[in-house]
Amino acid sequence: MSRERDLALRRRYRVERLMLALVALGTLLAFLVLFLVLVYALFQGLGALNLDFFLKDMRPPGEAGGGLRQAIVGTLIVDGLGLLLALPFGLAAGILLAEYPDHPLNPYLRLLSDTLNGMPAILFGLLAFILVVKPMGGFSGLSGAFALGFLMIPILARSTEGVLSLVPKEVREAGLALGLPRWRVILSLVLPTARAGLITGILLAFARAAGEAAPLLFTAFGSPLLELNPLKPMDTLPLRLFAFAISPYEDWHQKAWAAGLVLFGFITLTSLLARWASRRRF
Amino acid sequence: MKRLYTHFGDRVFALVLLLLALGVVALALLMAYELYRGGSLALGRFGLLGFALGKEWDPALEKTFGAWPYILGTLIVSLSALFLSFFPALAAAIFAAEYAPRWLAQILNFLLDLMAAVPSVVYGLWGIFVLAPWLRDKLQLPLYLWAAEHAPGLLPLLGVPTGYGLMTAVLILASMIVPYTAALARDAIALVPREHREAAYALGATRWEVMRLAILPLARGGILAGAFLALARAVGETMAVTMVIGNSHKLPYTLFGGAATMPSVIANEFTEAVEDLHLSALIGVGFLLFLVSMAVNFTAAYVLRRQERLVKGVL
Numbered sequence: 292m293s294r295e296r297d298l299a300l301r302r303r304y305r306v307e308r309l310m311l312a313l314v315a316l317g318t319l320l321a322f323l324v325l326f327l328v329l330v331y332a333l334f335q336g337l338g339a340l341n342l343d344f345f346l347k348d349m350r351p352p353g354e355a356g357g358g359l360r361q362a363i364v365g366t367l368i369v370d371g372l373g374l375l376l377a378l379p380f381g382l383a384a385g386i387l388l389a390e391y392p393d394h395p396l397n398p399y400l401r402l403l404s405d406t407l408n409g410m411p412a413i414l415f416g417l418l419a420f421i422l423v424v425k426p427m428g429g430f431s432g433l434s435g436a437f438a439l440g441f442l443m444i445p446i447l448a449r450s451t452e453g454v455l456s457l458v459p460k461e462v463r464e465a466g467l468a469l470g471l472p473r474w475r476v477i478l479s480l481v482l483p484t485a486r487a488g489l490i491t492g493i494l495l496a497f498a499r500a501a502g503e504a505a506p507l508l509f510t511a512f513g514s515p516l517l518e519l520n521p522l523k524p525m526d527t528l529p530l531r532l533f534a535f536a537i538s539p540y541e542d543w544h545q546k547a548w549a550a551g552l553v554l555f556g557f558i559t560l561t562s563l564l565a566r567w568a569s570r571r572r573f
Numbered sequence: 574m575k576r577l578y579t580h581f582g583d584r585v586f587a588l589v590l591l592l593l594a595l596g597v598v599a600l601a602l603l604m605a606y607e608l609y610r611g612g613s614l615a616l617g618r619f620g621l622l623g624f625a626l627g628k629e630w631d632p633a634l635e636k637t638f639g640a641w642p643y644i645l646g647t648l649i650v651s652l653s654a655l656f657l658s659f660f661p662a663l664a665a666a667i668f669a670a671e672y673a674p675r676w677l678a679q680i681l682n683f684l685l686d687l688m689a690a691v692p693s694v695v696y697g698l699w700g701i702f703v704l705a706p707w708l709r710d711k712l713q714l715p716l717y718l719w720a721a722e723h724a725p726g727l728l729p730l731l732g733v734p735t736g737y738g739l740m741t742a743v744l745i746l747a748s749m750i751v752p753y754t755a756a757l758a759r760d761a762i763a764l765v766p767r768e769h770r771e772a773a774y775a776l777g778a779t780r781w782e783v784m785r786l787a788i789l790p791l792a793r794g795g796i797l798a799g800a801f802l803a804l805a806r807a808v809g810e811t812m813a814v815t816m817v818i819g820n821s822h823k824l825p826y827t828l829f830g831g832a833a834t835m836p837s838v839i840a841n842e843f844t845e846a847v848e849d850l851h852l853s854a855l856i857g858v859g860f861l862l863f864l865v866s867m868a869v870n871f872t873a874a875y876v877l878r879r880q881e882r883l884v885k886g887v888l
Contacts, residue, residue: 310781321661324745400598406867406871411810551694
């Protein structure tokens with residue numbers, strides 16, 4: 292009897308060890324490609340990174356030197372404009388969801404936000420093409436901003452709702468008890484309390500949009516020279532990276548890796564900043 | 574509660590919020606309507622079914638547009654990627670939630686966030702310059718040479734070894750969607766009540782037995798929802814796939830061969846489409862993509878909601 296129990300126990304421990312090994316192996320596999328991508332981006336990209344990369348526009352193929360200033364500036368402009376477009380809608384939807392839980396629109400709002408959140412980014416580009424590029428008669432940074440803005444709205448709505456629902460009920464009750472109208476309670480008490488979390492959500496939405504190329508292919512379109520007028524086609528880093536990656540020139544491949552590294556660095560920094568912001572109180 | 578709305582400022586504020594929030598509703602409706610309208614020229618010409626099931630896509634000569642090769646390509650690529658990524662993702666979630674010490678779990682969670690945040694063009698770049706050449710030289714070429722010598726009948730199945738094709742896209746996509754399954758699975762595992770584990774441990778279960786008997790059955794819905802979300806991401810992923818899939822108009826018939834997906838054909842041809850019918854056909858593909866994404870997302874939302882109810886019921 293005890294021998295049998297002993298054997299059964301041993302078998303169970305063997306299974307335990309086997310499963311631990313499998314789980315560890317699976318975890319390694321899960322992160323393998325991420326690790327490889329990061330290593331390659333570092334090794335290939337660092338060589339092409341210098342001051343010129345940030346301060347000069349790109350050169351025609353075959354000419355050495357130059358940088359990607361136009362793409363970096365373009366990314367900031369298109370993404371920034373997109374954020375400005377998305378903020379009022381995303382914040383309002385989030386506030387409605389969190390602060391007016393009984394509102395009849397909410398179930399639909401939540402479902403539609405989630406659905407839009409899962410929509411392929413390229414569809415937002417198609418929508419911006421139909422709504423902005425066609426009526427305006429040409430590609431433009433502004434239409435790219437619309438595409439990215441559309442993309443950010445559902446992200447902002449859900450993150451705002453999540454953050455506001457973490458604000459303690461007592462904050463609202465205290466305000467209402469003082470006789471403040473509800474709108475003042477929300478604007479002067481609830482939103483400031485949740486400020487750090489709101490900033491985190493905004494940063495993450497911004498970072499997410501900064502890496503998108505698909506919705507910009509036929510909206511912002513790209514431009515080889517620095518362009519500050521949002522009504523003209525504009526370059527962004529992901530767009531330029533794509534164009535360089537499928538080009539046949541060695542120098543451009545190097546710059547594509549560097550662009551990837553800069554993009555990746557920017558997004559990591561933003562996420563770290565967002566984490567840091569959500570930890571401290573302002 | 575009702576009295577609060579009677580304040581004039583409150584009414585104005587609630588109205589402004591409502592109007593802005595209606596923007597979200599409008600965005601969703603506009604997307605459905607405009608994609609349908611934009612594709613109506615092609616959809617009208619071939620009919621919805623004829624367009625979706627048509628096997629010919631020829632913008633140059635025949636001017637016929639059938640989206641079936643891209644629908645099939647999307648299905649093959651995204652389902653295979655989901656299949657490949659599911660168990661590593663689940664393993665990562667289990668490891669982060671149950672096995673790893675706190676500091677390691679925090680690093681893993683950060684890596685998962687990072688993986689989801691790396692732009693897809695960067696994955697595509699790696700695919701073009703590292704994965705595709707490697708697959709070509711180390712796998713496809715040897716296989717091709719072997720088949721040429723020993724089994725020439727297999728050659729058409731292998732296709733030309735270029736490194737670009739379905740398999741490359743599947744491999745990259747699989748690692749890109751890991752964080753979606755993993756994050757939801759991790760959260761679902763974390764939501765399982767402590768009492769469940771403690772009861773199982775008290776009965777003398779090993780750590781794996783606790784996982785298998787007490788945790789995974791309860792977390793199943795969340796894990797499933799994560800898989801559906803990952804599938805939705807895979808269906809819509811554009812840049813990385815476009816960069817490595819080889820972009821062929823033909824029906825995908827070999828694992829190594831070139832293919833295209835619904836997003837990749839839009840990305841590839843949209844700026845080249847000069848004729849109205851071609852443009853409309855591409856927007857029509859977008860409309861089909863919209864329908865597919867919608868279906869997958871709704872399923873994910875449904876599964877997740879049922880899961881929430883299940884866990885609440887246990888508590």
